[in-house]
Amino acid sequence: MAPRGRDTSRAIWGRLVCVLVATQLLAVSAGSSSTGKCRCLSTESCWPSQAAFAALEANLSQPLLAPQQLAKPCYDSPTSDECQTVQQSWTDGWWRSNSSHSAGGTENTNFAAYSAPDGHIEACFLNTTLGYPCLQGSIPTVGVDVRSVEDIQLAINFAVTHNLRVVVKNTGHDYFGRSTARGGFLIWTHHLKNITYHDTFKPSGAPSNGTVYSDAMTLGSGIQWQEAYDAAFAHGRDIVGGIAPGASVGAAGGWVQGGGHSILSPQYGLGVDNVLEMSIVTSDGKYHVVNAYQEPDLFWALRGGGGGTWGVVVSVTYQTHPSTPILAAFFTTSITTSALNATTTASATLRTLLTEFVRVAPAMTDSGWGGYGMIEPSSDTGERALSYVGIAPASASNASAVMEGFFAFAQQLAESASPEDGALNITNATIVALPNFATWETALFRGQTGEVGANVELGSRLLPRELFVNNQTAVADAALSLEVPYVGFYVVAGGAVSRVDPDSVALNPAWRSALAHVVFSAGWADGASRSTIDATRSQIKQSEAALRALTPGGGAYFNEASLYEVDFQQTFFGSHYDRLRAIKKQYDPSDLFIVPEGVGSEDWDADLNCRA
Known part of the structure; x- marks a missing residue:
């Protein structure tokens, strides 16, 4: 504009x-x-x-x-x-x-x-x-x-x-x-649109023998991921970023301050793991450039301590990665069954298929696959089914074999499942070799619409790898018990995410032992009554409680979660909360920057207008 x-x-x-x-x-x-x-x-x-x-x-x-x-x-x-x-x-x-x-x-x-x-x-x-x-x-x-x-x-x-x-x-x-x-x-901040590509980048204040990074990018906090991708692709590089139809996710604001998951995360880590430097204006009006050498406490807090909490971020500098060939997997199904009734929302076939997906998920991330599994009503039958889209480095020796093994299981299930259990129709199960991530992102997400413009609330939970290895049935059963229209199995943890020191950034340490971010959503039509909205929110709360019971003491992703967490401090920040609280008091003693379920919000009323 x-x-x-x-x-x-x-x-x-x-x-x-x-x-x-x-x-x-x-x-x-x-x-x-x-x-x-x-x-x-x-x-x-x-x-x-x-x-x-x-x-x-x-x-x-x-x-x-x-x-x-x-x-x-x-x-x-x-x-x-x-x-x-x-x-x-x-x-x-x-x-x-x-x-x-x-x-x-x-x-x-x-x-x-x-x-x-x-x-x-x-x-x-x-x-x-x-x-x-x-x-x-x-x-x-x-x-x-x-x-x-x-x-x-x-x-x-x-x-x-x-x-x-x-x-x-x-x-x-x-x-x-x-x-x-x-x-x-x-x-x-939407018009802070500066992008600077650095052939070499040395953080401010670094000593003469400090690390010099190659191929870094500094993004203004108004940049959206589509703009950031274009800048990286122009230099033959990839950057860990968000994916959304319509490019509605910002690249240098709340996404990264909340952690920033990506389909590239199993290869390169989360958004916070790729940040080299940030600049911010705090509540006293001072401009800070922070990194591992300058004000490291604030730099630590900004990487996972939650957006809208620490000040107004001006820019973020990211490490980029070489653009390399990838494999892209596409899997879509529909299910028809005569056995569903008012108390059964998932077919036996879907339960079997999802349990197998859970079982192979660790092997997926170990071989570099990152992707999004989705459980939602299929367009042709209206009954819930599973779909998946993911990418992996073509150089991974076993990436293709892992995905082909899952596809083979699904095909056998389609051939053997009874109509009562649910007839499985596989409409797509392909693996495509592509020259780079840019080809995939451009083909799938440019010019797309959706995801926005409706009334939607979420809940989520990080599921640890241990559950996927030792209790696949419990994971599948818990996901299918959620009485909401959409459940996403976002396999965006594990791999490189799990190899980062949990205390190196403010992000909840639960991310480092997680394999998937399971997110669910529900909504209502415009003009709905307050009672209808409250009923939908009750679904969110009940679903959240079911996943919390599966993962006691676990966590959730701050950017895609519920407004009704019973213990947001533990859920979003884990063992890091006390340190975050101390840094908050240092840099924002008046609590000028307070957001729902953010650091320090417990001191304010429900509307965040008056101190409690």
Whole structure:
């Protein structure tokens, strides 16, 4: 998106003034709840004046933002070209990140809504015929479109001065709602788009005999993985990164701060294992360049200690890897059975197939396979079935044999399974040799839509390798017992992930003994009642409890997990939490940066607005 010029600032201020007037009137009628222990929200009389915002804007490189809901053009003018674009692009993550209204959007729409204490929901639904008004919901009313360190410092200092609720956002791809908050003040990093390729890279402050790295890349915190991949591919290199239709995942923000899993992780480790240096502005307005030599405690915390918690990340420098030939596996099935009933959600055939998948998963990661298994209703029968897509280095001597062995088992099962157990139809079971990861990523994910634009909540658990080796049936049974529409077996641990010192980064040590990240999701239609939403959330909680019972004392991936963890400190950070808490107090003593289930959030109320 091209930067908005100063000639458009009057229009922006016109909308902003309306918002400010409305919120001031609300504050007068409702009274201000802002006290010394609470943040000041836009619905309260303590909210900064128009003059204060004008003074801030005068020093920024860009006009202030007045974020709005993505569907709002269809309420303002249903027949407009702008509304048509919204309707056509609703499930396109790239559009949601880059549209002219994207500062106010979230990749999953439920986090743009607001559930009021009395049960009613404020949102802005794409379907205007539902009869609901388009309301601001949880979208902040004012934001800063930062383009430099100085912009970030100005925004942070303003927020500290006025005691504002701060949220940091790039794309809005976030299953916790960490990048939005009702009544908050938004710091939008999306236009920090610098990419620098280093033939050689020596971290700042390194001694003369310090390690010099070759082929590193520094990414601004507004970069999305599609952009990062293109830069790496242009140099004949691969980089450990996220995968999503529509390129909605940021490359140098919450993804890496939460750990950053990748289909390349069994080969090269997690995102945090590939970071050489980071830069950040903390709550005191200071700019830090951190690495193994400079402020190593903060560098440690940023690698797995959770996004939105430590400050505003400006950039991340990654090690890249040589681009080499790969094998790509594709496996899809459908199942039809006459034996399913109201209390049976999985066929015997699916149970047998999944148990075998669990059994061979250790051999997959040992030979370099990384990939995504998915259990969901098949399109042709509507009954749950298993699919898988994965890649492995072509140089791995046994990678092809391991996958072919699983395919052979599936074929034998298809030939022998009875209709009562479930007739298995294998629609694809192929292994393809490709020249590089770039060919695979470009073919599968460029120009794709999906995953975004709906109401979705998640739960997850890291399953240790020991379970896959010694108790495959328990793993399969637990996964199939989850009463949710989608269960993912993301085999993105093991291999190189398991060979990293668990204490070298802040990431939960449970990752180092895990083999798979099992994630499940459920959602609801726009306009659903609070009771329907609560019932869906109950499914998430029950499913989470089932996997927790399978892995007592285990962990989950901070970026794709549940908002209802009973012990988030242990689940997301494990034995590292106490050290993280101490570093948090050092670098953010006022808790300016607080996110749901993040470090220090236990000291705040459920809305993260007032100290508990």
